[in-house]
Amino acid sequence: MKKSILALCALTMAASLVACGGGTSTYTIGGTVTGLQYPGLVLTNNLNDDVALAPLPLAANGVVQDVKYQFGKQLDYGDVYSVTVKTQPAHQDCKAAGGTADTAGRLTVIEAGISCSLVTNPVGGTIKGLAADGLELNNGGVTTGKIVKDATSLLYPTSFTLPVLVTYKQTYGVTILTQPTGQTCTVTNGAGEMGDSVVTNVEVNCVNNPS
Amino acid sequence: MIRSPLRAGIALACALSLSACGGGSGDVYIGGTVLGVTKPGLILTNNGGDDLAVNSSGTFFFANRVETDSGFNVKVKAVPPNVEKVEACEVIGGSGKAVFNITSIEIRCTIRTHALGGTIVGLAGAPNLVLVNGTDRKEIVPTGADPQAFAMTPVSEDLPYGISILRQPDGRTCKVEQASGTMLAADVNNVVVRCTQ
Numbered sequence: 309m310k311k312s313i314l315a316l317c318a319l320t321m322a323a324s325l326v327a328c329g330g331g332t333s334t335y336t337i338g339g340t341v342t343g344l345q346y347p348g349l350v351l352t353n354n355l356n357d358d359v360a361l362a363p364l365p366l367a368a369n370g371v372v373q374d375v376k377y378q379f380g381k382q383l384d385y386g387d388v389y390s391v392t393v394k395t396q397p398a399h400q401d402c403k404a405a406g407g408t409a410d411t412a413g414r415l416t417v418i419e420a421g422i423s424c425s426l427v428t429n430p431v432g433g434t435i436k437g438l439a440a441d442g443l444e445l446n447n448g449g450v451t452t453g454k455i456v457k458d459a460t461s462l463l464y465p466t467s468f469t470l471p472v473l474v475t476y477k478q479t480y481g482v483t484i485l486t487q488p489t490g491q492t493c494t495v496t497n498g499a500g501e502m503g504d505s506v507v508t509n510v511e512v513n514c515v516n517n518p519s
Numbered sequence: 520m521i522r523s524p525l526r527a528g529i530a531l532a533c534a535l536s537l538s539a540c541g542g543g544s545g546d547v548y549i550g551g552t553v554l555g556v557t558k559p560g561l562i563l564t565n566n567g568g569d570d571l572a573v574n575s576s577g578t579f580f581f582a583n584r585v586e587t588d589s590g591f592n593v594k595v596k597a598v599p600p601n602v603e604k605v606e607a608c609e610v611i612g613g614s615g616k617a618v619f620n621i622t623s624i625e626i627r628c629t630i631r632t633h634a635l636g637g638t639i640v641g642l643a644g645a646p647n648l649v650l651v652n653g654t655d656r657k658e659i660v661p662t663g664a665d666p667q668a669f670a671m672t673p674v675s676e677d678l679p680y681g682i683s684i685l686r687q688p689d690g691r692t693c694k695v696e697q698a699s700g701t702m703l704a705a706d707v708n709n710v711v712v713r714c715t716q
Binding site: 446447448449450451474475478479480481482483484485495498499500501 | 651652653654655656674675678679680681682683684685695698699700701
């Protein structure tokens with residue numbers, strides 16, 4: 309009799325353990341944000357649970373610190389989670405970096421990664437009076453290459469964009485690397501510090517050389 | 520009966536000649552990635568031979584494959600003209616035993632740099648002048664000297680540069696002469712920033 313009760317007891321316990329999945333019935337969704345430097349980031353899980361995150365102070369060696377986060381609502385075993393960026397922080401662009409969507413309980417550790425980088429924008433502007441081939445503009449080591457007449461329209465371009473994007477707060481300075489044949493161009497508004505949007509106000513004015 | 524030792528001899532000769540020519544009949548590719556190469560001149564060797572010219576950054580593979588389990592040892596034999604010396608192209612993971620295709624060797628070349636600078640004329644002690652060359656930013660602290668020398672961050676050989684004014688000094692307006700060019704094999708010290716009231 310005693311033996312059979314013990315056996316029954318063990319069986320019940322085993323069954324209850326299986327039913328409750330080894331002890332945990334709810335799951336906390338969270339992870340790590342890398343590269344966060346400015347405030348304003350809001351992450352959302354399943355578009356119904358938000359968490360607002362602020363950057364941590366820089367480490368002693370000047371390195372941007374990772375920010376750990378968790379959502380408030382718990383999920384049940386098998387519930388789907390999907391972590392997305394609801395609001396971008398100032399001056400930065402954050403995106404999913406692995407593990408942001410799955411079903412709760414499938415993985416031993418839920419670690420939804422978000423990586424943030426500073427925004428980058430192109431530098432460009434207008435060209436007036438260009439009437440010859442050969443103009444080459446540069447921003448430091450980045451150049452437009454020789455600007456020539458368009459083969460189809462037979463017109464010279466009236467705008468330009470440098471091919472490499474500039475990161476937020478970095479400087480740019482557009483200069484004339486090569487003058488067009490028989491013309492002299494000058495640059496206005498050539499230098500600046502990159503902000504949050506595309507730079508289009510650099511002006512290049514070209515005039516014919518005196519003959 | 521006569522042909523059999525002859526065959527063996529031929530096989531032996533073949534094997535010897537193959538090993539002599541660097542194991543070209545092997546199965547294992549030796550290669551990797553080259554960084555910092557902007558012009559021809561880089562020559563790599565494997566096990567002291569099999570010269571390979573790599574003309575630009577990107578992936579490379581030696582023409583001769585090596586036998587499985589044999590050693591490989593990749594070295595830099597010559598560098599492009601804008602790299603100072605053979606040691607300026609660092610080889611990472613260049614030697615080992617070739618068990619399977621090797622694609623992880625890294626050759627990192629550092630291009631020689633030269634000073635970029637010149638003189639500021641007529642600053643007259645005015646503070647807050649800021650010069651830029653692309654993303655390189657230089658705040659000019661007036662020394663009282665006229666002309667006053669200035670230096671930007673050194674620029675890699677063959678790269679263009681262009682100095683412009685991010686911020687004018689207090690109460691003065693400056694213009695840059697000989698502002699742009701391409702960095703050749705010598706320092707550039709002829710940029711003139713001319714300031715007037």
